[in-house]
Every structure is written in structure tokens, then in C-alpha cells.
Amino acid sequence: MIRFPDSAVVADHISIHGTRAAAAADGAGATAAAAEAGPPVSVGESSVLHPRCKFYVEHGPVVIGSHCIVSELVEITGGGAGGVQIGDYCHIEPKVVITGPCQIGAGTTLRSGCRVGRGAVLGDNCRVNALCVVGDGETVPALTVIFGPDPHQRRQLSGAIADEHVTSGRDVMDKHIDYLKQTLPKYSRMKQAKQTQ
Template sequence: MPPKDRFIIHSRAVVCSDVDLKGEVTIGSNTVVHPKVAIYAIAGPIVIGSGCIIEEGVVIVNRRKDVMRIGDENHFEINSRLECPTMGSCNVIGTRARVHHTASLSSYCVIQPAVVFSPATPEILPDYSVIFDEGGSERRIWSGQGAEQERALRQKHAEYLRELLPKFNRQRKGDID
């Protein structure tokens, strides 16, 4: 039996009303969810941390019974898709990129635009990994240089969106956390 729909949306989160939510979904403080996003907790719950930016057309799916945990300050760009069971903090999933259920991300990872990352066996990407070819096989570890500047820029971007989106989109409310 599929889980009952239950949404816990933090009072400081900005979630547009035309976001498609199914199952048990928790959205943390200062997270911004653009219009036309789909978050489906099909088998188990999804917990999204604070300060994330989820742009238009993003699809997040949990097909496992375990809780899908998404850390803080992650950025999901337009039309990306995520099915990985766990994700650390400060990751970037590029435009039209896909991360399948066999992959988990640590922190500060980057999946470049249009990359399909679908390892044949379950894999946890180490911190600071960058996947940059369309097949998802080319990768590098970056030094982390500039990570704090990027994080500050992402926080400023989220702050701007928290101000702007409510002016042009109706907001969705859930149980207040």
C-alpha cells in the first residue's frame, strides 16, 4: 500500500502551489521549490534539508522503503531528475542531469548538465567529485578551492528567490514544522 500523502513544509520554506507532491515529504527551512516540480515519495518518505534550491521541472523520486535523505544547500537545476537514496550537502545537479537509484552522493559533488549518472553497481561518490561526460563515466576530484564562495553565492541566490517567488506565485502550505 502506498504511503499516505503527508507534507511537512517548514514555515520559512518557499514552495509554489503548483508543485506536485505525493507521499510523505518533508521540506526544510529556507528551501525554495519552484513551480512545476514533482516530488514523489512512492515507497518511502523524502526528507529535504534546509537552504536547497529546486528549480522548474525537477523530478525527485523515492522508490525504496527507506527514507531518502537530501542534505542542506543542494541546488537542482532545471529539468534534472534524482532517484538516489542519500545525498549530502552543497551538491549541484546540472540542467537535465539524472542521478539513478544506484548512486549516492556525498557533499560538494557536481553532476554536470545532461549527464546520466547510473552506475551498474551501487556507488557512493566521494566528497568533491565531478561527473562531466554524458555517459557518467568521466570524473574528477576537485580541490574544493572556491567552495565557500560558491556556497555564499548559492545562499544569496536562495535569499533572492525567497523574496521574489512569493510575489508572482501562490504558496503551498503543509503541516508546519
């Protein structure tokens, strides 16, 4: 159902819905196409999936890069052949809704309650602030901050500010992940990598 390395922290109370998930769980009854497509949810090195995040993989996979945090109450729907592709060092905060197919670039932060629509492409190191929407088919260039009630309120980072944003973001993510690796197992059951396919 879900593939992840030993270094990832995956809560036991995540849910995966859809026929791709059922085919992956049923090894004998899985079709050749489902087996070839790989697991419906794939997680990279040192990533963290909080409890109660939901994956709907009926129409496509969800691929999460390394050093990512997917918070509680996040809903990700994989759609189309490519599904949802999330780059390395992404932070997805609570109650975010992502509808695939879409691509989210490395180092991107999706703040609480924001939405990413079908066919959207976010460049590297973007920030979509709370309750903002990236519309269907929209392309957001790298180092863009989306904010405010108007969907066209954007600011593109450049120069020294952009460099600081990229380097400090990765350091902070690594510290946050280390903290979560110590804290989450104390309060929630975790999946073990050797128990999954």
C-alpha cells in the same frame, strides 16, 4: 502531505503522487505505519521548491535539507525505506530526475537534465553537470565533478580549490535563496506552513 518551516518557500503548484501522500492527506484513514513514517515530503529551513516540481512517494519519503533549491520540472521518486535524502545547501536545477532510494550529500549541485539512479550515493560538494548520469548503485566521493558524454569523465577537487568551492558555494546559495524568497511570491502562489501537516 508536505512538512516545511515558515522560513521555507514552497510553490502552490508542486505535485505529490502516491499512496503515502494520500494517507498523509487523510488524517482519519491514515494507517499507524503511515503516521509513524512521517510526511511523504519534508523540507528543511530556508529551502525553496519551485512550481511544477513533482514528488512520487509511493515507496518512500523525500527529505530535503535546509538552504536547498529544487527547481521547476524536477522529478524525485522516493523508493525503499530510506527514500531520497538530500543534504543541506543542495541546488537541483530544472529537469533533473532522481530515483530513490539514494543519498545526495550537502552542497551538491545537480545541473539541468542530469539523472541520479537508484541506490546512488553522492558525497558532499559534488557537481553533476548537465545531462550527465549517476548510475544505479554508484558511489561518488566528495568534491567530485562529473562532466561530458563519457560517464567516467570525472575530476576530484582538492586543496585550495576545494576550500574555495565549499565556502563560496554556500554564500552564493544564501544570496540566491534570498532573491527567490522575494521574487517567487510575486509570480506564483505559495503554500503557507500553517496550512499543511
